[in-house]
Amino acid sequence: AAAGALRRAGWRLWRGRAVVRCQHYPPLRALQASAVLRRVSHEHRKEPLTSSSQQQFDSQPDGHQPEQEPQGPRPSYTGQGGQESEDYESEEQLQHRILTAALEFVPEHGWTAEAIAEGAKTLGLSVAAAGMFHSDGSELILHFVSECNTRLSELLEQEQKLVQLGKAEKKPTDEFLRHAVEARLRMLIPYIEKWPQALSVLLLPRNIPSSLSLLTSMIDDIWHYAGDQSTDFNWYTRRAVLTGIYNTTELVMLQDSSPDFEDTWRFLENRVADAMNMSNTASQVQSTGEAVVQGLMGAAVTVSN
Amino acid sequence: VYQVFESVAKKYDVMNDSMTLGIHRVWKDILIHKMNPSPGTLLLDVAGGTGDIAFRFINYVRSVREQQLQRKLKHHQNLSWQEIFESYQEDKSNSLGDSQVVVCDINREMLKVGKQKAQHLGYSEGLSWVLGNAEELPFDDDKFDVYTIAFGIRNVTRIDLALQEAYRVLKPGGRFLCLEFSRVSNPVISRLYDLYSFQVIPVLGEVIAGDWKSYQYLVESIRQFPPQEELKAMIEDAGFFKVDYENLNFGIVAIHSGFKL
Numbered sequence: 001a002a003a004g005a006l007r008r009a010g011w012r013l014w015r016g017r018a019v020v021r022c023q024h025y026p027p028l029r030a031l032q033a034s035a036v037l038r039r040v041s042h043e044h045r046k047e048p049l050t051s052s053s054q055q056q057f058d059s060q061p062d063g064h065q066p067e068q069e070p071q072g073p074r075p076s077y078t079g080q081g082g083q084e085s086e087d088y089e090s091e092e093q094l095q096h097r098i099l100t101a102a103l104e105f106v107p108e109h110g111w112t113a114e115a116i117a118e119g120a121k122t123l124g125l126s127v128a129a130a131g132m133f134h135s136d137g138s139e140l141i142l143h144f145v146s147e148c149n150t151r152l153s154e155l156l157e158q159e160q161k162l163v164q165l166g167k168a169e170k171k172p173t174d175e176f177l178r179h180a181v182e183a184r185l186r187m188l189i190p191y192i193e194k195w196p197q198a199l200s201v202l203l204l205p206r207n208i209p210s211s212l213s214l215l216t217s218m219i220d221d222i223w224h225y226a227g228d229q230s231t232d233f234n235w236y237t238r239r240a241v242l243t244g245i246y247n248t249t250e251l252v253m254l255q256d257s258s259p260d261f262e263d264t265w266r267f268l269e270n271r272v273a274d275a276m277n278m279s280n281t282a283s284q285v286q287s288t289g290e291a292v293v294q295g296l297m298g299a300a301v302t303v304s305n
Numbered sequence: 306v307y308q309v310f311e312s313v314a315k316k317y318d319v320m321n322d323s324m325t326l327g328i329h330r331v332w333k334d335i336l337i338h339k340m341n342p343s344p345g346t347l348l349l350d351v352a353g354g355t356g357d358i359a360f361r362f363i364n365y366v367r368s369v370r371e372q373q374l375q376r377k378l379k380h381h382q383n384l385s386w387q388e389i390f391e392s393y394q395e396d397k398s399n400s401l402g403d404s405q406v407v408v409c410d411i412n413r414e415m416l417k418v419g420k421q422k423a424q425h426l427g428y429s430e431g432l433s434w435v436l437g438n439a440e441e442l443p444f445d446d447d448k449f450d451v452y453t454i455a456f457g458i459r460n461v462t463r464i465d466l467a468l469q470e471a472y473r474v475l476k477p478g479g480r481f482l483c484l485e486f487s488r489v490s491n492p493v494i495s496r497l498y499d500l501y502s503f504q505v506i507p508v509l510g511e512v513i514a515g516d517w518k519s520y521q522y523l524v525e526s527i528r529q530f531p532p533q534e535e536l537k538a539m540i541e542d543a544g545f546f547k548v549d550y551e552n553l554n555f556g557i558v559a560i561h562s563g564f565k566l
Contacts, residue, residue: 037546037566091546094566117343125478126450127343132547132564135341 037089095132098123099143103191106144110194111137111201138207141198142214148187149218155183156225173226174272180222181246181272182265185253189261196254219243241278245271314414316514317355318422323509324520330357332558333455336484337361339551339560340451344370344402349449349474351439351467352457354415356422356432359406363431366404373402401431407449409437440466444474451475455484459530468543475565481545487552487559488532494555502527533559 102119109115116137117130133139162168171179188195202211219242228238248271253264321329336358342348344366350358410416416434423432437443439454439461452471461467471481489495502524510520531539533550536559540548545563552559 091566113341114343120478123478126476126480127346127478128340128450128476128480129478129564129566130343131339131341131480131562 037091037094095139096143098125098129098132099140100147102140103144106140106191106194111141111198113137116140136201136204137198138201138204141201142207142210144191144198145202145211145214148184149214149221151187152180152184152218153221156180156221160225170227174276176226177222177242177245178265178268178272180225181242181249181268184218184222184246185250185261185264188250188253192254199250199254215243215246219246241275245275314354314412314418317415317418318357320510320514320520323513324506328554329456332484332553333357333361335553336453336455336482336560337365339562340453340480340482342366342369342404342451344373344404346404346450347448348404348406348451348453349409349442349444350406351409351437351442351452351454351471352411352460353408353453353455354410354412354419356408356419356428358453358455359408359419359432360423360426360428362406363401363404363428366401366431370400370402405431405433407433407435407444409435409439409442411436411438440470442470442474446473447476448474449476449479451480451482453482453484456486458483458485459526464531465539465543468540468545472543472545472565477565479565481540481561481563481565483536483540483561485536485559485561486527486530487536487550487556489556491555494557498557533561536561 098116098120100119101122102116104122105115105118109118113130113133113135116133117127120129121127159168163170191198201207216239219239222242223238228235230238245268249264249268252267253261256264258264325332340362342362342365346366348359348362350356350362353359408416408419410419413436416436420434423429435443439457440463452475454467454471458464458467468481475481489498506524507517507520510523511517514520530536533552533556537548537550540561540563544565546566548561548563550559550561
């Protein structure tokens with residue numbers, strides 16, 4: 001019993017170190033055949049088949065391949081079964097894979113634990129693996145939103161590169177904003193039927209911090225790529241305005257039944273135009289105000305003379 | 306341990322109710338809710354003699370299945386009468402959606418009581434009763450989706466062996482759930498709990514089941530059992546990931562959960 005306690009204590013230290021090193025070195029228990037996490041390395045070769053079908057399902061029209069991040073950090077498997085190696089993915093990576101697989105089942109089952117269970121099944125895991133996540137599907141939705149934001153960033157980055165290389169023209173701000181918001185909202189199209197459910201889950205108090213931070217970082221990204229360099233109060237107003245545009249357009253999209261959501265894009269165009277006008281109007285009001293004041297001063301001087 | 310349960314088998318349920326003032330039903334319900342099984346789940350309930358967990362599991366899966374079917378029917382707006390008839394046929398024969406429970410216990414008497422209860426309450430499908438030892442399960446590897454052991458792991462002599470067996474028979478991605486009496490950290494509650502355990506429970510045992518010694522043993526074994534963190538470490542030792550525990554009633558009872566990943 002003492003030996004067992006010592007072993008456990010020693011192992012806990014080891015695990016503590018492992019955690020500090022961000023799980024680069026798998027804990028001792030890896031030697032005891034972690035059934036799925038190691039098997040994942042085996043399936044590294046088979047992965048491209050399943051993930052490419054995933055990519056086809058939700059790839060953008062401009063054909064750029066979304067990054068499947070679980071594959072990236074994993075170095076190639078050097079196949080010596082049971083040896084200590086850095087091929088083990090962490091639990092988070094496995095959870096990411098399960099959630100990505102689960103997205104396929106969302107149109108049928110909604111954003112629920114059922115969809116996650118089906119996703120786990122396609123990865124060869126038991127349906128009980130869905131117990132790792134909350135039963136209302138919050139993690140699935142947050143995962144999806146963060147994936148969409150990542151895809152949007154990459155898209156904007158690529159376009160920026162094209163502009164820098166001189167292969168494309170820089171768009172004026174309003175057109176850029178319209179393009180970015182439209183691209184981001186189009187990612188919702190495959191899930192549009194169940195999206196209202198997702199929005200309501202995102203508004204649960206438990207999820208609000210995460211969903212809010214995802215939203216603000218996305219808006220930030222868009223403005224960054226739009227070339228916003230402001231360091232004054234404008235920074236806040238710009239983001240507030242764009243957040244308003246994005247949210248209202250999203251809501252319009254939910255009840256839009258026109259072909260290819262034309263009504264939504266027209267609504268978006270109008271809102272962006274409004275926003276541009278508003279900033280013009282603001283400066284106009286300011287200059288008009290100044291002119292009026294000057295006029296009054298002039299009149300006062302004249303009268304006094 | 307065997308003789309203890311042989312003698313208590315018949316009065317087991319009654320004693321449970323009186324000892325815990327009926328709260329054990331709530332604990333078991335919470336366990337099943339936490340499991341959130343979907344239809345098609347294969348459950349192994351070890352040391353589940355009188356079938357409490359098994360019956361709750363079946364009820365839960367049945368209601369989930371009904372909801373699923375209702376949702377499916379809502380989508381089928383424009384079917385012909387023939388198609389509707391066919392879908393009713395196939396669904397009626399599948400009210401559990403292929404879920405199954407295997408109840409395993411080391412004690413024949415407990416299993417007998419369980420089978421009788423099942424018959425009495427009308428549970429006919431999806432149940433199997435197997436005699437077996439938690440330290441050496443008579444099942445193949447990678448078979449079950451969920452493994453539960455409710456108030457049973459305390460009675461296993463080599464807990465680590467039982468955990469290893471649990472790991473072995475679970476499918477990859479499978480879940481281990483353990484409901485057991487545990488340590489109360491709150492000093493006030495702890496004192497009241499001790500008082501109740503040592504004074505009241507053996508007396509109840511004598512009055513209801515005519516067996517002071519078994520219930521004395523029970524209360525002492527609870528005190529001897531490793532506390533939450535230690536059990537968590539043992540579960541991790543066996544190879545489970547994402548091991549976590551949830552205290553119910555200030556730690557009187559705890560649910561430990563781990564995944565075979």
